[in-house]
Amino acid sequence: MSNNKSIKAIFVLNYIILFSGIAFSLYYAHNLFLNLKEKSANQNLLAINKLSAKGVNTHLEYVSNSVKALGDSYRKLYEKKYEHIKNKPIYKHKHLKNEQITFFNDFTDKKDFTFQSDHASMILSNLSQDKEAIGKELNIFHQLTPALESLHNSFHFSWVYITTVNDFMLIYPYVPYVNANDIYKPTQQHFYKAANFAQKSVGWEEPYNDIAGAGVLITASYPIYDKNEKLLGVASHDITVNKVAESILNETTMHKGSISFLISKQGKVISSTNPDQMQEIQKQNKQEYKGNFYYRTIKNAKENGLNDITVSTHEYLNELGDEIVSTIKPVKDVNTALWNSSIGFFHDKLLMVSQIPATEWILVSCVPKESIVDETRSIFYQTLLILSIFITTLFIFSGILTMRHLIAPLDIINKASKHFGDGYTDVKVQYSNMNLLKTLFDTFNIMVEKVKFNQQLLEEKVYERTAKLQKEINRRKTVEEELRKISRTDALTGIWNRRYFFEMLDREISRSQRYDINMSLLMIDIDLFKNINDTWGHDIGDKAIKHVVNIINSNVRKENIFSRLGGEEFGIILIETKVPYTPQSISERIRKSIEAVPLIIDEKSIKITVSIGIANIMNNDTANTLYVRSDRALYLAKENGRNRVEEV
Numbered sequence: 001m002s003n004n005k006s007i008k009a010i011f012v013l014n015y016i017i018l019f020s021g022i023a024f025s026l027y028y029a030h031n032l033f034l035n036l037k038e039k040s041a042n043q044n045l046l047a048i049n050k051l052s053a054k055g056v057n058t059h060l061e062y063v064s065n066s067v068k069a070l071g072d073s074y075r076k077l078y079e080k081k082y083e084h085i086k087n088k089p090i091y092k093h094k095h096l097k098n099e100q101i102t103f104f105n106d107f108t109d110k111k112d113f114t115f116q117s118d119h120a121s122m123i124l125s126n127l128s129q130d131k132e133a134i135g136k137e138l139n140i141f142h143q144l145t146p147a148l149e150s151l152h153n154s155f156h157f158s159w160v161y162i163t164t165v166n167d168f169m170l171i172y173p174y175v176p177y178v179n180a181n182d183i184y185k186p187t188q189q190h191f192y193k194a195a196n197f198a199q200k201s202v203g204w205e206e207p208y209n210d211i212a213g214a215g216v217l218i219t220a221s222y223p224i225y226d227k228n229e230k231l232l233g234v235a236s237h238d239i240t241v242n243k244v245a246e247s248i249l250n251e252t253t254m255h256k257g258s259i260s261f262l263i264s265k266q267g268k269v270i271s272s273t274n275p276d277q278m279q280e281i282q283k284q285n286k287q288e289y290k291g292n293f294y295y296r297t298i299k300n301a302k303e304n305g306l307n308d309i310t311v312s313t314h315e316y317l318n319e320l321g322d323e324i325v326s327t328i329k330p331v332k333d334v335n336t337a338l339w340n341s342s343i344g345f346f347h348d349k350l351l352m353v354s355q356i357p358a359t360e361w362i363l364v365s366c367v368p369k370e371s372i373v374d375e376t377r378s379i380f381y382q383t384l385l386i387l388s389i390f391i392t393t394l395f396i397f398s399g400i401l402t403m404r405h406l407i408a409p410l411d412i413i414n415k416a417s418k419h420f421g422d423g424y425t426d427v428k429v430q431y432s433n434m435n436l437l438k439t440l441f442d443t444f445n446i447m448v449e450k451v452k453f454n455q456q457l458l459e460e461k462v463y464e465r466t467a468k469l470q471k472e473i474n475r476r477k478t479v480e481e482e483l484r485k486i487s488r489t490d491a492l493t494g495i496w497n498r499r500y501f502f503e504m505l506d507r508e509i510s511r512s513q514r515y516d517i518n519m520s521l522l523m524i525d526i527d528l529f530k531n532i533n534d535t536w537g538h539d540i541g542d543k544a545i546k547h548v549v550n551i552i553n554s555n556v557r558k559e560n561i562f563s564r565l566g567g568e569e570f571g572i573i574l575i576e577t578k579v580p581y582t583p584q585s586i587s588e589r590i591r592k593s594i595e596a597v598p599l600i601i602d603e604k605s606i607k608i609t610v611s612i613g614i615a616n617i618m619n620n621d622t623a624n625t626l627y628v629r630s631d632r633a634l635y636l637a638k639e640n641g642r643n644r645v646e647e648v
Helices: 002-079 131-153 177-183 242-251 275-285 298-303 315-325 374-421 438-488 498-515 529-536 538-553 583-596 623-639
Strands: 095-097 102-104 121-124 158-164 168-172 216-225 231-240 259-263 269-272 335-338 349-356 361-368 519-526 561-566 569-575 599-601 604-606 610-616 645-647
Touching: 002 131, 002 158, 002 216, 002 231, 002 335, 002 349, 002 361, 121 131, 121 177, 131 158, 131 168, 259 315, 269 275, 315 361, 438 498, 498 519, 498 561, 498 569, 498 623, 519 529, 519 538, 519 583, 519 623, 529 538, 538 561, 538 569, 538 583, 538 599, 583 610, 583 645, 610 623, 623 645
Parallel strands: 610 645
Antiparallel strands: 095 102, 102 121, 121 168, 158 168, 158 231, 216 231, 259 269, 259 361, 335 349, 349 361, 519 569, 519 610, 561 569, 599 604
């Protein structure tokens, strides 16, 4: 007992002296720094953040007001008496038509405009409209086009469009006929549903990636009603948020180590000033059209109905997102406040949260408290020097007292511990009766014996657990392989599905261009398939699809990639074809085989034919360009009478 008391007395005496000096020095430095900087820093940073948030809110309110003005212009024109333009009914202008849309134009030549050129597109998805109704809508659209052009030119990048309740659409800039099917039935699209129909006001779509490659967009949509409160359609304006986000975020990161990021009211991440975090945002959002990357924990997201989202690998950002989103409430004016987070990562940082009422976005800025006092670093170093001299003196004094009584014995047990840590369990420390650490030495020797025993037990349990884990790993690999196969195949026919087809198309195009290998793409469509469904029923339609798949499978090599792209449409990637097995000969063999073998149902024969479009790969081809050309060839086969092969 006397030895233990002596040890405690020495430690207490040394630490009282040591911590007294440290406490005095830190108290002096603490007061000095706070008096110089901290009083004014918080207010300055809050003012900057609020000003930045107000700037983006003003920008977004302008967008909101402009789309309302566009909707009001449409309503006024709609309520006017319809008159033909230049005595020529507008519906008699030139137009293109397929099974889904009618595409109107009044060009003086036969050439189409290029994608996103300075012209408007007029697209009708509801093919049952009467001519007078079409004429009226096109008359209004022609008069609205200058307004759309002016609104579009007010922003760095944007789409401006009117969508009527009968699926008629005016869009600026230009969308060619070949791309018009991408916006088939616009009243069912997300930009139409974004309008606030309940309050008859502007609604905002969550940020999403533009398919044309303009980056992150948001959509302001305004529902249009006539004087009798009848819904006429929706006016929409897409704008890019990249420049806006970069501008306001950069203004909030003046201090070294500062990070700012912008999230939606649900926690979806829009932008960040941190390069690593921004790289993570761009990587994750690139996988999804509407973006699917959030600062939310998986548990909290599921509790709030956000399923199948992607979250950050930085868990502290996910926890902060939960904390902010679940706490703040909507505001009418820009609001900025300091945020006291319960998350340990942010305890040494100054957090500011600003709310942008126009879109209910949230601007979060994180400033290390240490960076606020950078201007006083010289004083800090002087204080640190004084503190170091004082602590060094204390350590020298305490070292003289402890060297003989503590350091030498501790060195013995340290060497024994190192030897034991290297895996030698036969360690045993020796000591003399004058050793003040006698109890510690005894405890160490007892611990070594217990570790020997427990090590043996642990090895047995590890072996048993490893065997179980290996068995579970093998089972999961089997399940994963089955799921991977299911995700790549078509449920009805068992051949590859659309998703796998386009994955392989990208790969084969790259391989073909790298090694100069010939390659072709066939697009196959069952002729008049709707008639089969209408006449015989959808179950017979499914059998017809399987019938065609079986015949095609018997006419193509396994190396070629045969997929069902949707409905009655199929695609085949032909790889390394050689004479006499050219794409044309293979296509003709498929067409003739299908024509020659009708589908037999209850002793009744159903004749089936297909149309086939061929596109051979060219230099600089991409999956999209090759697909578009083969689809164009298929369209020509349909136009030229069906049951034929066309090549472009």
